[in-house]
Amino acid sequence: MSAAGRMALVLLVALAVRTAAGEEVWRTRAVAKLYGVYSPRGFFNIVVRLKCLESAEWVKLDLKRAQITVDFEPGEEVSKEDLARVQHEAGYRPGPVELFRVTGETVDHSAPGWMRLKSPPPKKTAQRVRMARRQRG
Amino acid sequence: MGALVAWGVAQASPATFVTALPVATDQLLVRFNFQSILGTQDFLGLQMPVNVGYGLTSRWAIFANFNQAYGSLGATTARPELSSWGAQDTTVFARYTIFKVDRPRSTFRIAPLAGAFLPWGDNALRYKGGPYLPGILQTGSGTVDPYFGVTMGFNSTSWGWAADTTYRANPVASQGISPGSELRSDGQIEIWLYPRHLPEEGLPKTVVLSYEMNYTKDSDTYIDGTLAPLSTGTVLKHDLFLELGTLRWQIGVGAQVPLMQSFDTPNHLRERAGAFLFFEYYLSAPDWRHRRSNT
Numbered sequence: 039m040s041a042a043g044r045m046a047l048v049l050l051v052a053l054a055v056r057t058a059a060g061e062e063v064w065r066t067r068a069v070a071k072l073y074g075v076y077s078p079r080g081f082f083n084i085v086v087r088l089k090c091l092e093s094a095e096w097v098k099l100d101l102k103r104a105q106i107t108v109d110f111e112p113g114e115e116v117s118k119e120d121l122a123r124v125q126h127e128a129g130y131r132p133g134p135v136e137l138f139r140v141t142g143e144t145v146d147h148s149a150p151g152w153m154r155l156k157s158p159p160p161k162k163t164a165q166r167v168r169m170a171r172r173q174r175g
Numbered sequence: 176m177g178a179l180v181a182w183g184v185a186q187a188s189p190a191t192f193v194t195a196l197p198v199a200t201d202q203l204l205v206r207f208n209f210q211s212i213l214g215t216q217d218f219l220g221l222q223m224p225v226n227v228g229y230g231l232t233s234r235w236a237i238f239a240n241f242n243q244a245y246g247s248l249g250a251t252t253a254r255p256e257l258s259s260w261g262a263q264d265t266t267v268f269a270r271y272t273i274f275k276v277d278r279p280r281s282t283f284r285i286a287p288l289a290g291a292f293l294p295w296g297d298n299a300l301r302y303k304g305g306p307y308l309p310g311i312l313q314t315g316s317g318t319v320d321p322y323f324g325v326t327m328g329f330n331s332t333s334w335g336w337a338a339d340t341t342y343r344a345n346p347v348a349s350q351g352i353s354p355g356s357e358l359r360s361d362g363q364i365e366i367w368l369y370p371r372h373l374p375e376e377g378l379p380k381t382v383v384l385s386y387e388m389n390y391t392k393d394s395d396t397y398i399d400g401t402l403a404p405l406s407t408g409t410v411l412k413h414d415l416f417l418e419l420g421t422l423r424w425q426i427g428v429g430a431q432v433p434l435m436q437s438f439d440t441p442n443h444l445r446e447r448a449g450a451f452l453f454f455e456y457y458l459s460a461p462d463w464r465h466r467r468s469n470t
Contacts, residue, residue, distance in 0.1 A: 074197070074277025076332050078422045081378055082457045083199035083230075085422070089459055090201075099422070101332065102373035104279040129197025129233045131277035150377030153422075 062141040063112040070121045071133035072104045081106075083128040089155055091120060098151045109145065193339045193361070195272065195284035195328045198230035206455040212431075214446045217249025218311070222263075229460060238290075240266040246312045248444075255302075259312040263296040268322055281331035292320035292343060299351030310352045310396060311444060317348030332373060337363045347397045355394030355407065363387040378422060385416040388434075405439035416451070425455040
């Protein structure tokens with residue numbers, strides 16, 4: 039292979055690696071304002087219903103802002119209606135919900151108020167392993 | 176066997192459990208209580224009620240209260256020392272949130288309730304197979320007693336209030352001691368001691384000081400189906416509680432002092448003081464009815 043050919047191959051590999059690295063795993067993040075929740079017990083009502091959303095993985099409870107922030111499993115979609123239903127089934131009037139897509143750097147669950155909702159079920163774990171393998175190429 | 180005493184003193188007044196606070200669908204709430212009461216005639220009453228709540232839907236909740244109790248009366252010239260122990264009547268009721276106003280960090284709710292006291296206790300306990308023990312040492316009413324009422328409350332991150340009124344209609348049993356029907360009203364006000372200022376992020380533990388008043392009016396008692404004259408009573412008590420709350424549990428300690436005790440007979444047993452301890456735990460019930468995937 040000529041020098042130019044080797045150079046082209048290196049550039050292609052570098053481009054492929056960057057593309058793979060650039061395909062960062064995204065999560066759906068939902069921020070829901072809460073109406074009627076005023077105490078830790080009230081937040082538990084919300085948590086009970088959130089646990090029924092199978093892809094809900096992390097939740098941040100903020101009393102002063104009267105809101106929850108929910109991070110779902112990577113690649114999972116949710117709707118505003120799902121979050122409104124969570125609030126309704128917890129016994130409260132649903133508040134407004136906003137949905138975002140967040141990626142690696144913005145997903146930090148070490149701030150005060152974050153708690154993990156549950157361990158992912160085996161099926162989801164297998165999906166995650168397959169996804170990680172695909173990303174590694 | 177000594178002076179017949181009415182039911183009201185034996186029924187300790189817990190921190191208002193009949194609340195309008197929401198219970199999420201498929202949520203379980205379990206509350207363990209320990210209550211002690213000291214009264215005249217060397218009366219000692221110990222109760223260990225366990226309250227269980229379950230959220231059927233966002234508005235319907237069902238509750239069951241199980242109770243074990245011990246009571247003893249000191250010896251007098253007219254009688255020996257008496258005591259009893261056992262399961263008391265079990266309460267089951269359903270509550271429906273008929274009206275609510277939910278705002279950021281506050282809620283106001285009104286919820287009627289209805290159910291019954293089931294005769295798990297005994298209303299014909301005797302002393303060594305002889306005469307009946309006094310009413311205060313009986314553990315049941317002997318009948319299924321319809322129970323209904325209404326509860327309401329406002330709560331926020333700085334203060335709150337709650338009130339309830341309930342009526343327990345006690346039919347007359349053909350045997351044993353039948354306590355009279357009971358009208359009861361509770362009022363409560365609470366303030367948050369901690370945190371005084373909410374943190375910018377997260378969910379803090381809370382410390383709440385709660386003041387409560389309990390009013391009870393008992394109708395006439397019946398013995399073996401016959402009216403026992405001069406057996407009504409009216410009692411007003413007040414309580415002070417300190418409660419620590421977290422996401423999954425709440426613990427509280429309190430004291431009770433009677434304000435007013437009015438009975439038909441002057442030698443009626445009267446409460447002197449009471450003490451309370453409770454632990455409330457929240458957990459998710461199996462959610463097979465509503466489990467779903469949003470994927």
